[in-house]
Amino acid sequence: MEPKAVFFLSIFLFSLGLYGVLSRRNALGILISLELIFNSANLNFGLFSFAWGEPSGVLTILFGISITALEVVVGFSIIILLFRLRRTSNADEIEILKG
Amino acid sequence: MKLIFFLILVLTALSGLMTVLTKDLFRSALYLGLTLFGTGLLYLFMGYDFVGWTQILVYVGGVVLLMIFTIMLAKESIMRPLENTVRNPFTTGLFALIIFLLLLLIGKTFYFVPVGLEKDVTFLPSLIFQSKYLIPFEILSILLLVAFMGAILLSKRE
Numbered sequence: 357m358e359p360k361a362v363f364f365l366s367i368f369l370f371s372l373g374l375y376g377v378l379s380r381r382n383a384l385g386i387l388i389s390l391e392l393i394f395n396s397a398n399l400n401f402g403l404f405s406f407a408w409g410e411p412s413g414v415l416t417i418l419f420g421i422s423i424t425a426l427e428v429v430v431g432f433s434i435i436i437l438l439f440r441l442r443r444t445s446n447a448d449e450i451e452i453l454k455g
Numbered sequence: 456m457k458l459i460f461f462l463i464l465v466l467t468a469l470s471g472l473m474t475v476l477t478k479d480l481f482r483s484a485l486y487l488g489l490t491l492f493g494t495g496l497l498y499l500f501m502g503y504d505f506v507g508w509t510q511i512l513v514y515v516g517g518v519v520l521l522m523i524f525t526i527m528l529a530k531e532s533i534m535r536p537l538e539n540t541v542r543n544p545f546t547t548g549l550f551a552l553i554i555f556l557l558l559l560l561i562g563k564t565f566y567f568v569p570v571g572l573e574k575d576v577t578f579l580p581s582l583i584f585q586s587k588y589l590i591p592f593e594i595l596s597i598l599l600l601v602a603f604m605g606a607i608l609l610s611k612r613e
Binding site: 357358359360361362363364365367368369370371372373374375376378379380381382384385387388389391392395398399402403405406407408409411412414415417418419421422423424425426428429430432433434435436437439445 | 460461464467468471472474475480483484487490491494497498500501502503506509510513514517518521522525526528529541542543544547548550551552554555558559562565567568569570572575578579582583588591595598599602603605606607609610
């Protein structure tokens with residue numbers, strides 16, 4: 357168990373997620389990349405909990421997992437709704453809020 | 456054991472890379488499942504049994520399954536798969552690289568002494584039920600209920 361290596365993995369996953377969120381055009385793809393960011397944050401909580409002997413980080417992972425499940429459920433239902441309305445899941449073409 | 460650990464690390468990093476690089480969204484979701492599974496295994500390596508299995512059950516079993524269902528529902532037709540084109544890959548890639556290097560620089564200042572905790576199944580129940588975290592935990596369950604009801608209401612056909 358090498359904490360440093362896990363930390364590198366965590367920031368690597370965060371950068372990948374950032375790249376995905378910024379570069380993907382599809383709303384589903386953006387949400388998938390967002391999951392990577394959440395996952396890396398959770399991994400960091402667990403890692404620092406392990407490295408510094410602080411048990412509340414583990415609890416934060418549980419909270420994070422639940423919140424992420426919520427976010428995915430609501431986000432995907434909104435995307436399905438938009439898909440039914442506009443027949444597209446491309447984030448550039450969805451401009452209902454534009455005045 | 457060390458070899459298995461580094462194997463899991465490399466596997467997780469590679470599948471995370473494939474998640475953002477694959478054109479096909481369906482495969483992207485499957486690679487995401489592999490990444491989350493690898494992270495769950497890392498939790499197991501740290502000694503967090505409950506959190507690790509929760510991660511595998513909830514994420515890989517629930518969230519990725521939901522994603523795959525959504526992608527299948529939103530697929531326009533078999534002939535015309537979902538386009539998943541990338542916008543400004545070089546600019547955004549450079550930006551992500553800069554953020555990565557910055558985080559690397561910050562990470563150099565941390566000290567990592569693996570103190571380690573006892574197995575989380577021994578301290579999690581007391582941490583939740585005998586401390587100030589009980590109220591947030593209960594509020595979280597209400598939030599889950601409300602969000603699931605809202606999602607059903609949103610995606611229900613009239």
